[in-house]
């Protein structure tokens with residue numbers, strides 16, 4: 001039977017050498033690349049952003065409706081410079097990971113959470129929400145097509161980047177009519193394998209009440225790079241953001257939520273419309289309750305942290321996020337002083353990191369049903 005590489009299909013992926021039954025319930029067109037970049041990736045030296053996988057998923061919103069999805073070689077997108085997102089920034093994204101399991105199958109960590117959060121972000125930016133089946137089927141089919149890109153090394157994974165942007169082409173300050181939902185993926189290793197130094201930010205603001213801090217909006221990052229750049233010049237890895245009004249309360253750290261362990265209590269800033277609701281944070285709070293660790297979600301004053309640093313009651317501090325997973329903090333900068341922070345070997349941070357990792361790689365029981373298995 002002749003198989004075109006470029007075929008509309010409801011049930012099968014057609015490629016040069018492959019016909020895979022798919023689990024997709026949405027109709028999508030799959031075009032397989034003729035020139036794979038897989039051999040260009042050095043899987044022994046994966047940092048973050050080593051290179052993007054061969055294929056992308058794309059689905060467009062036009063005339064008030066989401067169309068059919070398609071998987072195609074990276075770089076097929078052709079869009080003019082009138083692209084709305086570039087001028088007016090209706091753009092939101094997600095970050096999640098697929099993990100190679102002990103039995104060589106592939107599973108994604110809590111993907112429905114990312115789907116929900118993408119739509120929370122979309123609503124704030126007046127972007128149409130992505131239906132669940134388009135998100136989930138796009139994600140799982142793309143991973144199936146690029147399964148060879150899911151690495152097997154220790155602490156490695158396939159980073160998944162679903163994103164959603166305004167794609168009409170005009171320059172007028174009004175919302176776009178057309179939108180594009182796309183997914184690109186990239187094999188990654190660890191983001192911060194060493195503990196990080198953070199600087200308490202006292203002049204720049206990441207998010208203000210009533211703003212878009214709780215949305216994973218592209219512009220939040222654009223607005224934060226200058227502060228991070230300055231902190232890096234001063235020898236830090238990240239900034240520890242404080243509230244917009246007084247710079248008196250701790251909020252979160254760059255790409256991570258943050259936790260302080262004071263006198264054995266796990267204390268993390270309570271969510272607000274200025275803080276991104278991290279899925280790693282949520283998972284760690286669930287594990288902490290399971291382990292009978294005292295948890296407090298509340299506002300934390302900079303003064304309280306500095307006092308705990310000075311009187312030795314700060315046991316440890318760490319960041320939580322998909323990219324870095326758990327990132328121990330070994331120093332906090334405040335008013336031109338750098339306070340060292342303990343990084344215990346058997347503290348909560350490393351125990352959490354280990355527990356999350358063994359669930360994600362299928363090495364321990366998935367008690368909370370967090371793993372979504374991709375059919376091979």
Ligand SMILES: *Cc1c(COP(=O)(O)O)cnc(C)c1O
Pocket residue numbers: 095216252253254255256257276277278279280281320321322323
């Ligand atoms: C994505 C992100 C996080 C972490 O969220 P996870 O779901 O744990 O990856 C934290 N803060 C900001 C600003 C983020 O963009």
